[in-house]
Amino acid sequence: MKEAERTEQPLGALVNNWTSRPYPEKIILEGNFCRLEPLCTEKHALYLFDAYQKAGADMWTYIPEGPFQDVEHFRTMIDKSVASKNVHFAIVNKKTECPVGQFCLMRCDPANGVVEVGYVLFSPALKKTTMATEAHYLLMKYVFENLKYRRYEWKCDSLNAASRKAALRLGFQYEGTFRQAAVSKGRNRDTHWFSIIDREWNCCRLAFERWLSCENFDQGKQKVGLNEIRSAIL
Template sequence: MARDLSQWTPCPVPGEAVLTGYGVRLEPFAADRHIEPLFATLCGPGNESLWDWILHGPFTTQGALRDFFLTRNASGEWRTMVIVDEASGACLGTASYMRLRPDQGSAEIGAVLYGQALQRTRAGTAAFHLMATHLFDDLGYRRFEWKCNAQNAASGRAALRYGFSREGRFRNDYVWRGRNRDTDWYSIIDCEWPGVKAALDAWLDAANFGETGEQHESLSAIRDRLG
């Protein structure tokens, strides 16, 4: 059922609160606290491929990485969240609220930079869950977006796994690193969020994981089972 918007008012801007759950903590980006550990996690030898599909980078100095995040956050384009392991305090990666339209209740998750220790883990899914829950449940947003290079099949699979629906393709969207980029758009909207959240909650439940951390049931299987 469509949401009654007759009394609609703009939403708060996301990305200003610390979010915790499932063993991770998401902190609003602070250069003086986060750049050194993020540089170690996201940059340097062995990490170049993390930037393969990002419009900028990779960066070879802490100063360049600092300027990258500071410029976009200072302009209001992004609200970057730093993903921290609660047990160890290690910085595991980042994800940013982007294309912020609080007047319309819409935002994007983008510039997802997961260090190698965060990739394909329960904590990585938990970080997305915390960001989406904050947006929909705490701030009352209507729409959460995911966009990726049409050639980035892994990103498209991740969007569908999390529960996004594919909306279409913007052709000739960017000239990117001397090549054309078509952009695929995905979204979750407010009426879909309860079902998406229920599947995420069930997948993240400790009972869904064995002693060595292997999942018993995939997120897509849980979503199909819950309908």
């Protein structure tokens, strides 16, 4: 540092050799139980509409759109998602080859290596399954290992208890609440912020891989929970 640039004020740690990261691509990510593929109206909309109908209206409480009474309005939402800058994925059950959910990489900030997982819509056929955990693992692995991002975010309505619980189970750290962050469906939304950063990824990765291993299941039931595995690694 040049003499004129010296300061007695505290500074953040140097990020050596940092360059802007690539923007997420619309690619296929293969797992053992599920496959993530770019969301497509013609390929996925009807299947997803039918899958979500089994969940009822409560599924849409904390989502800006929905619930949808007919497939045409739902297709319009999928069209908008596909056309947006966000990178949306359908989650496909490899056993049935049917899409059972979706999520996306949004608010991408390649210059700083930050991206958020959002618009998480899991049908009853996906919720609380091995596929659901594997889908999150595949997307995180892509962000941290392929794109080399530094920060992976999760945000949810502060009243969305299920989303808060899921974030913590997956390894996200709670960072705080942004009060009156939005107006959603005419109501106030306080937003909880969570994140995983790059130096935490290795622990998260090992926990996911041990949890997903065949040795951790007996007749389809987990032997050890993901939080317990991660705590043992820390």
